[in-house]
Amino acid sequence: MTLKDKVCLITGAASGIGHGIARRFVADGAKVVIADLKLDAAQKTADELTAQGPGTAMAVEMNVTDEAQVNAGVEAVVEKWGRVDVLVSNAGIQIVHPIEDFPFADWKKLLSIHLDGAFLTTKACLPHMYKAGAGSIIFMGSVHSKEASPLKSAYVTAKHGLLGLARVIAKEGARHGVRANVICPGFVKTPLVEKQIPEQARDLGLSEEEVVNKVMLGETVDQEFTTIEDVAEVAHVFAAFPTNALTGQSLVVSHGWYMN
Numbered sequence: 562m563t564l565k566d567k568v569c570l571i572t573g574a575a576s577g578i579g580h581g582i583a584r585r586f587v588a589d590g591a592k593v594v595i596a597d598l599k600l601d602a603a604q605k606t607a608d609e610l611t612a613q614g615p616g617t618a619m620a621v622e623m624n625v626t627d628e629a630q631v632n633a634g635v636e637a638v639v640e641k642w643g644r645v646d647v648l649v650s651n652a653g654i655q656i657v658h659p660i661e662d663f664p665f666a667d668w669k670k671l672l673s674i675h676l677d678g679a680f681l682t683t684k685a686c687l688p689h690m691y692k693a694g695a696g697s698i699i700f701m702g703s704v705h706s707k708e709a710s711p712l713k714s715a716y717v718t719a720k721h722g723l724l725g726l727a728r729v730i731a732k733e734g735a736r737h738g739v740r741a742n743v744i745c746p747g748f749v750k751t752p753l754v755e756k757q758i759p760e761q762a763r764d765l766g767l768s769e770e771e772v773v774n775k776v777m778l779g780e781t782v783d784q785e786f787t788t789i790e791d792v793a794e795v796a797h798v799f800a801a802f803p804t805n806a807l808t809g810q811s812l813v814v815s816h817g818w819y820m821n
């Protein structure tokens with residue numbers, strides 16, 4: 562299974578998990594689009610990965626909640642490379658509060674980045690995939706696509722929603738050769754998680770060590786964080802899988818936290 566010369570658009574690819582997926586895909590010879598909020602950060606990542614090869618990378622500035630910017634970014638990719646074979650809708654944020662204190666603006670902001678972002682990027686890429694008669698769409702879900710935790714009402718709601726959207730794409734896309742999947746990681750040490758440790762300690766009345774050992778890793782089989790490389794490998798499998806056999810499925814990647 563190879564992604565050599567495949568055009569792969571990854572949102573939120575200037576940091577964390579998206580960056581790791583981009584690195585894995587470029588290492589396999591793909592043409593990777595680093596889509597992120599700030600062009601300079603995206604360009605820095607694209608330059609770094611192109612230097613590593615053997616694939617190549619380009620940068621686009623893309624706020625995934627901005628329909629015009631999403632459409633313009635996808636058009637720029639098609640203009641340069643002629644098509645889009647793989648979309649990894651990965652951009653995301655975390656905001657934690659008990660529901661009774663959750664600012665409505667923060668609820669809307671989180672849902673917009675995760676859900677509007679997945680919808681808008683999918684909508685922009687699908688016509689190009691349908692035209693080619695093939696494509697793979699991957700959403701970055703979470704264990705929180707299947708499980709709940711206190712303080713994470715908006716995140717759990719959004720991540721559950723992605724399962725539904727992927728299943729509809731799998732059904733609508735099948736006759737055009739387009740597949741859809743959701744990856745559901747456990748805790749991965751990225752800036753998104755580093756930020757949560759003191760916030761959860763404050764809101765749950767725990768020490769930071771307790772947040773890591775009990776809240777984040779307590780249900781794993783080995784007390785280990787899931788790694789960026791773990792998640793990137795699964796993204797590669799879904800993106801490069803040669804048939805429709807896995808379409809509509811989600812896979813939990815979590816060192817045993819939540820099994821189904």
Ligand code: NAD
Pocket residue numbers: 572573574575576577578579596597598599623624625626651652653654674701702703704745746747748749750751752753754
């Ligand atoms: P991160 O903070 O390291 O990276 C997120 C990236 O998304 C950043 O580069 C940021 O600039 C970008 N981004 C944020 N808002 C954006 C927007 N509106 N438009 C475009 N880009 C935007 O976080 P991460 O941990 O790598 O998270 C990536 C994805 O993985 C998220 O969807 C997150 O929910 C999911 N996830 C993370 C973990 C974890 O433990 N880190 C676990 C499960 C799922």
